[in-house]
Amino acid sequence: MVEVHEKNSIAFSLAIEAIQKLRGSVTNVFDHLKDGKKTPAHGNDTKKRAFLSDLQAGLMLVTIEYEHFEKQAALLPKWTEVPPLGNTSLLSLDPITDRMSFYREALDAYKWSDKMRDHCNLSTMLLSQIKRSSNFGHHASKRKKPSIGSHAIAPDNVDSIILSIDQYFADLTVHRKQTSPYVLQVTVSRTFKAIIVLRGLLIERVVVRATHEKETREDGSPDCWTPSKYLVFQKITDHVTSTMLHYHYPNSPEMALKQFMNWLRSYNKLFSTPCKRCGKYLQDNLPPTHRDLRKLEAYHETCR
Ligand SMILES: [Zn+2]
Numbered sequence: 001m002v003e004v005h006e007k008n009s010i011a012f013s014l015a016i017e018a019i020q021k022l023r024g025s026v027t028n029v030f031d032h033l034k035d036g037k038k039t040p041a042h043g044n045d046t047k048k049r050a051f052l053s054d055l056q057a058g059l060m061l062v063t064i065e066y067e068h069f070e071k072q073a074a075l076l077p078k079w080t081e082v083p084p085l086g087n088t089s090l091l092s093l094d095p096i097t098d099r100m101s102f103y104r105e106a107l108d109a110y111k112w113s114d115k116m117r118d119h120c121n122l123s124t125m126l127l128s129q130i131k132r133s134s135n136f137g138h139h140a141s142k143r144k145k146p147s148i149g150s151h152a153i154a155p156d157n158v159d160s161i162i163l164s165i166d167q168y169f170a171d172l173t174v175h176r177k178q179t180s181p182y183v184l185q186v187t188v189s190r191t192f193k194a195i196i197v198l199r200g201l202l203i204e205r206v207v208v209r210a211t212h213e214k215e216t217r218e219d220g221s222p223d224c225w226t227p228s229k230y231l232v233f234q235k236i237t238d239h240v241t242s243t244m245l246h247y248h249y250p251n252s253p254e255m256a257l258k259q260f261m262n263w264l265r266s267y268n269k270l271f272s273t274p275c276k277r278c279g280k281y282l283q284d285n286l287p288p289t290h291r292d293l294r295k296l297e298a299y300h301e302t303c304r
Contacts, residue, residue, distance in 0.1 A: 015073055173187040181198070188265055194240065
């Protein structure tokens with residue numbers, strides 16, 4: 001290990017030496033050119049020739065030094081292929097092989113998070129445009145709320161928002177089951193129960209189960225993981241999970257949660273609503289488990 005370090009540091013010092021020499025030779029050429037301007041325009045031919053041959057020699061030296069530097073650079077350890085990342089880049093110098101990938105993984109994670117931030121900014125901008133156009137003229141002053149991070153909201157605030165949702169939607173019953181993590185049990189009429197895990201106001205997970213299925217684990221904590229044993233509620237869980245990503249407005253998480261709940265209550269007559277397209281109640285022994293995002297209309301999975 002020490003040997004590798006020693007080899008690396010020798011390679012680095014040789015490369016630094018080579019680039020210093022290269023810089024010196026380039027500086028000489030420019031100095032020479034600068035001084036050359038001082039010679040009179042109609043000076044004698046020998047002076048001109050001497051100037052040109054000196055310049056040529058200087059350029060030759062630059063070429064030689066450059067080639068030398070290139071050779072030295074090729075001998076450097078391969079970590080220079082990846083972009084340096086402050087002190088973190090020292091990780092890539094660790095010669096222990098099983099830690100070598102750590103730096104690359106860190107780089108990938110940074111790239112990923114940068115991309116995600118860009119996407120978030122773009123979506124926020126687009127969503128705020130949509131909101132502005134749809135709310136134009138209504139409650140313009142009401143929307144001047146301080147912006148809050150959707151994931152960092154005190155449980156008291158979440159409680160009051162949940163209470164307002166519970167009171168606002170007659171066919172939804174919302175119960176808080178746990179505060180850390182924040183778990184809600186939402187009963188949609190007498191159709192099903194949805195266990196919703198929130199981080200602040202951000203929905204993290206939803207599981208839909210029949211009203212008579214167990215809602216707690218053996219230790220009494222809410223069961224946020226076990227899927228329903230009924231295919232119909234498994235299908236609805238899948239659909240709800242993809243929809244919760246749709247209702248994500250980083251700038252107005254409360255609105256997002258309310259809209260999600262409004263969408264969820266469109267399941268209140270799950271077994272007595274015919275499919276909007278085929279007009280049937282059942283298809284493959286399943287009711288329409290899909291709900292349209294705009295009009296909240298019911299469709300079979302294959303009819304949408
Ligand atoms: Zn259908």
